[in-house]
Amino acid sequence: MMSKDILLNIDSIYNEKGVSRHCIFKAVEEALSGATIKRFEGQNVNIIVKMNRINGKYDTFRRWQVVKDETYTKSSIEIPYTAAKKINKKFEINKYIEYKIENINFCRIAVKIAKQIIVQKVREAEHTEIIRNYSNKIGEIICGNIKKIIKEGIIIELDDKTEGFLPWNQMIPGERFNINERIRTLLYKVIPYSRNFKLILSRCCSTFLIELLKREIPEILDELIEIKSVARDPGYKAKIAVKYNIDPITIGTGYCVGLDIRGSRIQSISNELHNERIDVILWDKNYKKFVINAFSPLDIISLNIDEINQKMEIVVKEHSYYKAIGKGGQNIKLTSELTGWMLNVVTKNEANKKNKSQVNFLSLKLDIAKKIAVLLVDYGFTSLEEIVYVPIKEFLKIKELKINVIKKLKSRAQDELLILAMKEEKTILEKYNVRNNC
Incomplete structure (x- = not known):
């Protein structure tokens, strides 16, 4: 009866948790070993249980490790080499001597101990499975429903019932969500040894914007358009530098800003990002042209370049100065990040x-x-x-x-x-x- 009960419990865990049967059997064997050790009332013993994977029957063994005579410490889990040889000449150093003992009589306490160990081992197996499945998905967009909102952030139940965590500092400023609301996020990183949340999600990193662009604009996946760099102030403004691998004059700018005049593609991404404004900029291998494109449509009078220190001074007309800088210096900051140059904007009078x-x-x-x-x-x-x-x-x-x-x-x-x-x-x-x- 005990064997049948064990098999039924293993099948139940397998169907409910989706953990491999091998992992569950190993967990049950360790549970039975742990419960058996309790019978020896604090003695240091080495007990293993071997279970038949078909009929659920199991045998319990006590083990002693064969050690060199000079390293023998009179431990109850060791046996000196000379003593082992007297028992059987085939015994070798570091091997184990095993003797079958009576299986444990499952009293109420033993069952409780076994159940605790099984639950712990199954949980460990689940976590291992999560890490294995999601480690290859870092940098990908994943979807789920908001399960709970806590002090540190939002817990999201993904489509496979796994839980991910979206911290407040990885959310777009001003966003508000409700329980059970559907949400798209990026798998930012996986923390294998975290006690709380192993899957950390993000909506404010630049990679999230890139992945949204790939989904909305198939020409990027077809390599007709290449994203060269991205600079982003989440929820406010983003700049994307793109390179056309086909003649941009022939295709126009429709691939990025949408096939209609309103720019439906970029607009749908902007809506996803809490109305974040997105500027698409033509990349150029000539860094001077690239910087000029990044400030378009502003007229630039001249560029003073320090190639050694990767610095550039942009001279503009008086009325263009504040547009070039942007609110709170946002535009110049994003343009610097996009181009990789330290940029400084001055008026013509200041330059003179x-x-x-x-x-x-x-x-x-x-x-x-x-x-x-x-x-x-x-x-x-x-x-x-x-x-x-x-x-x-x-x-x-x-x-x-x-x-x-x-x-x-x-x-x-x-x-x-x-x-x-x-x-x-x-x-x-x-x-x-x-x-x-x-």
């Missing part, structure tokens, strides 16, 4: 003042005519460090300067930097002496 200041500085420090200083500034050489460390071949782009003039400029700049370094060192020493005197 700055250029004038830089021209006067170089003219004074290098003892050169302002005409030459203007040439240096126009080509982006605005500091003594740049003049010293930038290779001569870069200066040769200034056709008005000959190589002997360039060498003199570099030499004077180096002398000025040495003078500045000596002054700084002198100041530090003076401060040090004042402290010691005090």
Whole structure:
């Protein structure tokens, strides 16, 4: 009867939880072992149970491990090698001697212990199965119904009854949801050893926007359009840089903004993201053109580029300044993230003042005519460090300067930097002496 009851319980767990029968049998064997150990009243014993997977019958064994004579500690789970050889010459070191003992008589306490172990092992098996199934789905969109709203976030029951967790900091600002409401999220990460939630979801990461674009615009999956970069301020604004692998003049911009004038494709994604505004920008391998495209339709007067430090100064007209910066600096921040350049926007008047200041500085420090200083500034050489460390071949782009003039400029700049370094060192020493005197 006991064997039939065990088989019925195993089938019940298998049908209810979907855990493999092998895992359940192993859990039951460990449960029976644990319950049997209790019979020895605190003694240190090694008990294993071997169960027949067909008829549910099982046998219980006590085990001793064969160890070297010099490492034997008189433990009740070990036997010295010489003693083992007297029993059977086939016994070897690190192998086990097993003797069959009487199966446990399942009293009320034993059944309770066995049930607790079975439940724990089945839960562990379930968690292992969840990790195995979802580890390959990180970065994919998954759907579910809101099961519970707690202090830390939202618990979502996915379509396979597994629970995922959407923290408040991974939600779009201003979103509100109700119990049982259907929701789309991105599987952000899987935490195998978490006691609470193993599947962490997100709606505010850039990958979520990319996956929505792939679902809504099949040309991306067909590789007719390639997403090069994404910058996002969740719930407010996003910028997407795309590259057309076919002639964009022929197809127009309909693939991204929708096949109708209203831009139905992007609009449906915007609705999903709590009316987040989405700008689609044409990517260009020429970084200057790419930055200009990113600020379109604003007119850019000029670009001052520092390639070494990946910095760029954008000069715009007075009336375009606040549009280029955006509310709270949002536009310039997203554009910098999208292009990978540190961008700074200035008006034409500010740029002129700055250029004038830089021209006067170089003219004074290098003892050169302002005409030459203007040439240096126009080509982006605005500091003594740049003049010293930038290779001569870069200066040769200034056709008005000959190589002997360039060498003199570099030499004077180096002398000025040495003078500045000596002054700084002198100041530090003076401060040090004042402290010691005090």
